[in-house]
Amino acid sequence: MRRTRQIRPTEGLSRPGKARSGPVVSVLAFAGITVAVMQTLLVPVIKDLPVLLDTTPANATWVMTATLLAGAVSTPIMGRLGDLHGKRRMLLVSLAVMVVGSLICASTDDLVVMITGRALQGFAMGAIPLGIGIMRDELPRERLGSAMALMSSSIGVGGGLALPAAALVAQHADWHALFLGSAGLGLLAMALTYTLVPEPPLRAPGTFDVIGALGLSLGLVLLLLPVTKGGDWGWTSAPTLGLLGAAVVVLVLWGLFELRTPAPLVDLRTTARREVLLTNLASIMVGVAFYAVSLVLPQLLQLPTSTGYGLGQSMVVAGLCVAPLGVTMMFVAPLYARISARRGPRTTLMLGMLVIAVGYGAGLGLLSAAWQTVLIAVVLGAGIGLAYSSLPALIIGAVDPSETGAANGLNTLMRSIGTSVSSAVIGMVLADTSVTAGSVRVPSMEGFRISFLIAMGAVLIGLVLAAFLPSRRPSAHPVLLASSAGDARAARAAEPGERGQRTGASNRGTVASSRETSDPGASS
Known part of the structure; x- marks a missing residue:
């Protein structure tokens, strides 16, 4: 039996116009890119961390692992807190914790303190589902598809753009400046969010599930x-x-x-629904595919030419060659909106994963020159951008408006699990297939190609999973409970239902809080 969701009204509720929605999209996308920068900023100095922190290589890896674990834990929790207490409020909290963590890291060379700061930085990962939730609640329908696509892709966009910038800073300045830059971006994102992003009025009922949060x-x-x-x-x-x-x-x-429990952190009955479950499983596969290229290309580009296959590029040039991955993800967001409007997000997801598979397949034979790595980055960026852009639309079309933050938080978690699995498996492959170059062990070309095969296999599995998703187009607009009869009539007039076939007459939508109202897809 489906439970009815109550949504608290807020006085003066209204849909923002284009003039107001523009800054909202830009600010939220900037917040997402800021989070991506936080994740990427240490990539250029990973190999030097044992010396910089005066520790062993095994201990130095905790600087990266702590951020990953904190991000995985905080993502669904911050999403649920946003549903309960306000998404903008929790977005500001996430960014504030990241700023504190950045300042801690910028002021220390102690391993334990650095790990603590990096864990605090990881809490910013909750900004992605919170930003998507704000967009659903606040944007006009015609802007929502491309806006969610940009927000969902912001991790890749920020990571691709930040890599060469971080490499440049690491080469010419003290490495602690990386954290000062991260803190500055976080403060700017907070100021812009506080000034330009409204607090959505939608609230989920119930209280926060403390035991569920601790257990998860x-x-x-x-x-x-x-x-x-x-x-x-x-x-x-x-x-x-x-x-x-x-x-x-x-x-x-x-x-x-x-x-x-009557008010769970994660509604497992909703999560077990076919469209939600398959979307989350496909998200894991896309996460595997996304992280593989980030592990392989920078190493291949920086290996010395004396190995016979290394491309001998500097840290900065390697970052510039991988940067098109993020740039392309950003530019495919409008393309996603057009394809999804005609064919639905399922088709866009499948197309994206097919492009990813083609990119990795081509990469098996195109790893002998820097320009070839740029080509691979462009193709993979296009595919990953289309796939990532589709995921929030599929989730939003399958859950109640009051569950948007928690559901997208769980989906972001699935992507994080994918990247974690990718990091572990491909790291093991590269280590097991490494060869001796001079006095050190370096990854082999065989290891790089096996890594690409693993990523291609994962995305093909995701393609099969996506094929079983319902072929309907979820609504791309929020369902609001207006604060007065006049607002309710306006909202009903602005949001007609789309339950019927595209060739049939559409039903009149209603402003309600039930599960049925939040799932108005059209068959395709």
């Missing part, structure tokens, strides 16, 4: 820790197997609790 956090840490560290510990070692077993137990118990 523990389960995710127990799961992702051995996934990210299994290569160092050994995949059959007692710590790895023990943590994976503990993760299964904790997550099963958490799931049973969530099914019984």
Whole structure:
């Protein structure tokens, strides 16, 4: 039996016009790019972290792992808090925590303090689902598709653009300046959000599920820790197997609790719905595919030519060659909106994953020159941009308006799990197939090609999963509860339902809070 969702009214509720929605989209996209910069800024100095922090290589990897774990934990939690207490408010909190973490990292060379700061930076990952939720609640229908596409792709956009900039800073300035730059971007994003982004009026009922949040956090840490560290510990070692077993137990118990609590952190019944489940599983595969290119191309570009296959480029040039990945993702957002308007987001997702598969397939034979890596980055960026842009539209079309933040938070988590698995598996492949160059071990061309095959296989699995998604077009506009009868009539007039066939007469939409109202798809 479906539960009815109540949405609290807010006085003076109105849809923003184009003049106001423009800054909202720009600011939220900038916030997403800021989060991506935070994730990418240490990539140019990863190999130097043991020396910079006076520690072992195994310990230095915790600087990256801490951010990953914190981001995975915070994403669904911040999404749910946004549904309950205001998405803009939680967006500001996420950015503020990131700024604090950046300032901590900028002021220390101590490993433990650095890990703490990086974990705080990871909490900014919640900005992505919160931004998508604000867009759904605030933007006019004609702007929503391309806006969500840009927000969803902002991780790739920011990562691609930040890589050469971070490399330039790392080469010519103290590496702590990277964190000062991250803090400055965070403060600017906060100021713009506070000034230009309105607080959406939609609120979910109930209270925050503290036990559910703690259970999910523990389960995710127990799961992702051995996934990210299994290569160092050994995949059959007692710590790895023990943590994976503990993760299964904790997550099963958490799931049973969530099914019984009246206000769960994650509505597992909604999550188990076919369109939501398949979209989340496909998201994991897209995450695997996205991270593979980020691991392979920079290393190939920077390996010395003496290896016989390395391209001998500097850190900055390598960043510039990979940058088109993010730039292309940004430019395909309007293309996504056009394709999705005609064919639906399922078709766009499948097209994107097909382009990704073609890009990795071509990459198997195009790794002998820098210009070829640029070509691969462009093709993969186009495919990943289309795929990432489709995911929030598929999720939004399948859940209640009051669950937008939590549902997109869970979907973002699925992408993070994909990138974690990709990092672990491809890292293991590159290590196991490495060769000796001089006095050091370096990745081999065989390892790079196997990595591309793994990414191509993952995205083809995602393509099969997407083929079983319902072939309907979810609504691209929010469902609001107006504060007066006059506002309700205006909202009803502006948002006609789309339940019928495209060739049939559409039903009159209503401003309501039930599950049926939030799922007005048209068959295609």
